Amino acid sequence: MGDTWGRLDGYDRTPPGVPRFIRQEPTPMPRLALYALVVCALAVVAAVLSFAQGSWLGVVWVLLAGLSSNMAWFYLRRAKLQRDAAVPTGPTN
Secondary structure, eight states: OOBOOSOTTSOOOOOTTSOOOOOBOOOOOOHHHHHHHHHHHHHHHHHHHHHHTTOTTHHHHHHHHHHHHHHHHHHHHHHHHHHHHHSOOSOOO
16 A cells, blocks of 8 residues: 555666656545544434424434544544555665
8 A cells, every 4th residue: 555656676667757657546444434434424414304394303413423523533643644654754774
């Protein structure tokens, strides 16, 4: 994962003067962040339905949607920081 240009053995066979393109592979979404996003979407739907029926129970669903969206952001941010920490930043001789 991450930037995948050059060769794994460290020897670059790109001729001089030819631009080297950096290809970014998509990274999989962390599972807990995906679950939190699903819970957030379902809580928003439940809040809309509750308020449409005139029930104040929708307030609880709005709070749950806020909590789950913060959880999704947290898990995505944590995965990004872990992924960035795992990428070497220079030559390793």
